[in-house]
Amino acid sequence: MSxxxxxxxxxxxxxxxxxxALLVKKLRESGICAGYYKAALSGAEYCNGRLVPGDAQYVCRMAGIEEEPEQLVSYFYETAVSPHLAAVIHKQPIEKEVILQDFxxxxxxxxxxxxxxxxxIICPLRMDEKKLMLEDVIKMLYLDVLIVAPAGLGTINSTILTVEYARQKGIEVKGIILNGYEPDNVMHKDNKNQIEVLSAVPxxxxxxxxxxxxxxxxxxxLDVYGEVS
Ligand SMILES: Nc1ncnc2c1ncn2[C@@H]1O[C@H](COP(=O)(O)OP(=O)(O)O)[C@@H](O)[C@H]1O
Ligand SMILES: [Mg+2]
Incomplete structure (x- = not known):
């Protein structure tokens, strides 16, 4: 079971x-069969006449996944706007059945x-009668979340808001990862402490x-990963 x-x-x-990419690389270097998936990506770029989902390509390259990145992303659009709008522009609506099947x-x-x-955390994927929000995908795939947050100024507000929104939607936040962290920066160290105290998330x-x-x-x-049924 995955x-x-x-x-x-x-x-x-x-x-x-x-x-x-760092997480998947660490798992794979430890001998674990670790992979990647993304439901919807906008801002994909053409490379040799082929539209490429850049995020998946980057993770595959850094983590040593030998698979075509196109196999790991259900929907990828060229226009760099919210997926719900990109899907309308490119006339390729996001179907939850496709996400379930690909996953x-x-x-x-x-x-x-x-x-x-x-x-x-708040990202519309489809806003017509078959409304689909990112939180619906998280729940239908039975996933808990990790939040990546900047280490610097303003992060207490945006991180706690993200934790609270996830909780309100019934999603469990397993942890927070601070990015761009400077170990000697007094504010970064304090942000880490305040976020842990205010959110009760490590x-x-x-x-x-x-x-x-x-x-x-x-x-x-490994503890962070939960069974996905
Ligand atoms: N810790 C880091 N060190 C150096 N560059 C970083 C770091 N984190 C992010 N970046 C760069 O910042 C940009 C945005 O990061 P990315 O991972 O693509 O964000 P997201 O997936 O959340 O949209 C990319 O160019 C990425 O390489
Ligand atoms: Mg990305």
Whole structure:
């Protein structure tokens, strides 16, 4: 039976893909059959005449996954807007059945699956009569979440808001990862403490700029992954 975790963030461009690559790399270097999945990506770029889901390509390259990145992302759109709008622009609506089916296939190939979200925790995937929000995907895949948050100014507000929204939707937050962390920065150290006190969620790792490894014990990391049925 496969295990999974969902990586969300306090916003877009915060470092979900960067941190996900470090997590998957750590698992794979420990001999674990670890994979990646993303339901919807916008801002994909053409490479040699082919539209490529960049996040999956980056994770595959950094973590040594030998699979076509297209196999690991259900929907990828060229226009860099919220997935619900990109889906309308490209006339390719997001169907939850497709996500379920694709995730099932990924589960057949990998034991530990790190699922990357789109944007932050509030992200519409479809806003017509078949409304679909990111939290619906998290729940239908039976995943708990990790939140990637910046280490610097403003992070207490955005991190606690993200934790509270997830909780309100019945989603369990297993941990927080601070990105761009400077170990000697007084504010970064205090942000870590205040976030833990205010959210009652542990900061399980702090990632420095240009880090090539993630500093977390393998047992602690494995603990974060839950059964995905
Ligand atoms: N710790 C880090 N060190 C150096 N660059 C980083 C780090 N975290 C993120 N980045 C860079 O910041 C940009 C946004 O990060 P990314 O992981 O793509 O964000 P997200 O997936 O949340 O949109 C990328 O260019 C990425 O390489
Ligand atoms: Mg990303």
């Amino acid at each position: 295990k999974g975790i969902f990586i969300t963030a306090t916003g877009t461009d915060v470092g979900k893909t960067y941190v996900t 099932r296939k990924v589960k057949e190939r990998y034991d530990y699956i790190t699922v990357e979200g789109s944007g932050g 900061v399980i790792a702090c990632v420095e700029n240009n880090a090539e490894e993630i500093n977390i014990a393998l047992e602690c990391l």
